[in-house]
Amino acid sequence: MITVRDPAVAGFFYPAEASALERTVSDLLAGPASAARSPQALIVPHAGYDYSGPVAASAYRCLQARTEPIRRVLLVGPSHRSVFGGFVVPRADAFRTPLGDVAVDPELRARAVARDDVLEEDPPHRFEHSLEVQLPFLQLVLDDVSVLPVLVGFATGEDCATLVDALWTEPDTLLVVSSDLSHEHDEATARRLDRATAEAIERRKPQHVDEDDACGCIGIQGLLRVAIDRGLQVERVDLRTSADTMGSPARVVGYGAFVVFEPADDDVT
Numbered sequence: 001m002i003t004v005r006d007p008a009v010a011g012f013f014y015p016a017e018a019s020a021l022e023r024t025v026s027d028l029l030a031g032p033a034s035a036a037r038s039p040q041a042l043i044v045p046h047a048g049y050d051y052s053g054p055v056a057a058s059a060y061r062c063l064q065a066r067t068e069p070i071r072r073v074l075l076v077g078p079s080h081r082s083v084f085g086g087f088v089v090p091r092a093d094a095f096r097t098p099l100g101d102v103a104v105d106p107e108l109r110a111r112a113v114a115r116d117d118v119l120e121e122d123p124p125h126r127f128e129h130s131l132e133v134q135l136p137f138l139q140l141v142l143d144d145v146s147v148l149p150v151l152v153g154f155a156t157g158e159d160c161a162t163l164v165d166a167l168w169t170e171p172d173t174l175l176v177v178s179s180d181l182s183h184e185h186d187e188a189t190a191r192r193l194d195r196a197t198a199e200a201i202e203r204r205k206p207q208h209v210d211e212d213d214a215c216g217c218i219g220i221q222g223l224l225r226v227a228i229d230r231g232l233q234v235e236r237v238d239l240r241t242s243a244d245t246m247g248s249p250a251r252v253v254g255y256g257a258f259v260v261f262e263p264a265d266d267d268v269t
Helices: 018-029 049-065 106-113 132-141 157-167 187-202 217-230
Strands: 039-044 072-078 087-089 094-097 100-103 118-120 146-152 173-178 183-185 233-241 252-261
Touching: 018 049, 018 132, 039 049, 039 217, 049 132, 049 233, 049 252, 072 132, 072 157, 072 217, 087 106, 087 157, 094 132, 100 132, 100 146, 106 118, 106 146, 106 157, 132 173, 146 157, 157 217, 173 217, 183 187, 187 233, 187 252, 217 233
Parallel strands: 039 173, 072 146, 072 173, 087 118
Antiparallel strands: 039 252, 087 146, 094 100, 183 252, 233 252
16 A cells, blocks of 8 residues: 655645646746756755745756756755654655655665664654655656655764765765755844855865754755765855845845765866
8 A cells, every 4th residue: 555645835835736836846947057067966945935945946957967867866854843863764655745746765765774773754754844845846857756755853964974875876866955054043144154154065064064054954964974075066056045035134044055066077176
């Protein structure tokens, strides 16, 4: 029997009706890509589409430059509602959005749950938005992919790097790390803090990205550690706040979009 995790934030973070959602995401994805690299990984925000959708789309547009096909996505994001140690993957066979069902990759999941630090449970995923909001983008940008949604609980950047390194092994696997940046500062303060965080991400300095800088800091730290080990580079493609898209400048959330790629032969590392 196939089990499906139903959408939790359709109608709140993004449109609940299929045609409206497809139109919204297609409009966000319209326009040229900001980077000409072939991305192997993305860092994208996860707020409602009115707020962070344009920033997330700037990273997803860069997948147009991919030279290899993408068959599956390792999707890593923070848990906002459940408390647990390590990482949690779902038991469900698919995640549903108004655009249809996205299969949970059984092979990646089997490799994950063979580890001592990964639990296989549905409840932590049931109401979590950080991974769900990425799925409609993936459904429109990529033809037919499976995903492994991984929620991050109490863990270190080193823990996450070990997990990512073990699961992100095939060239047809895209890694997507879901994270917003600073929270609840005035606009000027947020821009200053987010610029510093973006520079740390681009310079692959995981020790300079903590929970005050990004809610998905553990996923970012893990990705950056693996990027260092594999000689990958990171490029910023967008950096804004909620005041730029929809919101008051008095209290804002920061959003950044980044791509991770193999450097060209003539790049200086």
